[in-house]
Amino acid sequence: MKKSIKVFAPATVANVVCGFDILGFAVNEPGDELVMELTDKRGVKIISIEGDEGKLPLDPQKNTVSASVISLLKKLEREDLGINIQLKKKMPMGSGLGSSSASAVAGLFAANELLGQPLSKMELLPFAMEGEALACGHGHADNVAPALFGGFTLIKSYDPLEVIALPVPKLYCALLYPHVDVPTRDARQIIRSKVLLKDAVTQWGNIAGLISSLYTHDYDLLGRCLKDVIVEPIRSILIPEFDFMKAYAMENGALGFGISGSGPTVFSLYKSPDDGQKVITNLQRMLADKGIKSNIYLSEINETGPVILA
Structure with a gap:
């Protein structure tokens, strides 16, 4: 049995504008790297965490990556094992890019590989959702599912849990992370608990049209469906210069623009890719002129999910 492994798990874009809590896709950059090693000393231990500025707990019961692995080992009745984890955060936390999901998926994928793949990815998903719940208070799958499976995913239902892999047309995703604080819990609390029927009908049509566009590779339809009349109008208030950034992107080649998670x-x-790079480079410069720092990334859609690096 292999004694150590190094893996990468991708960042994700949840909701995909109109698909609140049910749609998501993975990107090639950024993401998390993790080294996992089997040891003779029983228990799961976090040896080190890089790139978190000291914010993440080293307590294995409180950290997303280790807690997910502990739960997996309990299920497999392999609590006799010793596992050391080194986590390298290569993506910003609290950014809406599924940071906790990437960590949980990296840990579960690595452990499953070291144990000889006893579980399928679908069987690993509930454990990743447990880790997400620990980090964010909600065990939703719109980040962990695309991080685990890659590509676009649809969460058809949560009870029972059913995830559908969707086709991936050739697309480039431009990401811009402004250095402002929008906690996930706060962003969820401001969402309306009731919506007008006419808004729900509009949203259902956009979701259905978006999924259809992925199957038909109809980019014009995709662009027309990347609209949100329920969540974005409220959440966008928390993001400085959102309306300006959206207008600029749409005027310069974007098929659609929205909030990641x-x-x-x-x-x-x-x-x-040239259009995407130009837009985010210019937006980064424009935000800097307004005193807002940011990180930018350009990536194709990640179709593999986590991968073994070594």
Whole structure:
């Protein structure tokens, strides 16, 4: 049995504008790296965490990555094992890019590989959701599912849990993370608990049209469906210059523009990588002129999920 492994798990864009809590996709950059080693000393231990500025707990019961692995080992009746974890955060936390999901998926994928793949990815998903619940208070799958499976995913239902992999047309995702604080819990609390029927009908149509566009590779339809009349109008208030950034992107080649997860990261989709790079580079400069620092990334859609690096 292999004694150590190094893996990468991708960041994700949840909701995809109109699909609140049910749609998501993975990107190639950024993401998390993790080294896991089997040891003779029983128990799961976090040896080190890089890139978190000391914010994440080293207590294995309180950290997303280790808690998920502990739960997995209990299920498999392998609590006799010793596991050391080194986590390298290569993505911003609290950014709306599924940071906790990437960590949980990296840990579960690595442990499952070291144990000889006793579980399928679908069987690993509930454990990843447990880790997400520990980090964010909600065990939703719109980040962990695409991080685990790659590509676009649809959460058809939570009870019972059913996830559908969707086709992935050639797309480029431009991400811009402004350095402002939008806690996930706060972003969820401001969402209306009731919506007008006419808004729900509009949203259902956009979701259905978006999924159809992925199957038909209809980019014009995709662009027309990347609209949200329920959540974005409220959440966007928390993101400085959101309306300006959206207008600029849409005027310069974007198929659509929206909030990644609960924000503050925003994303836009393109047929051309050059258009995407130009837009986020210019937006980063424009935000800097207003005193707002940011990180930018450009990536194709990640179709693999986590991968073994070594």
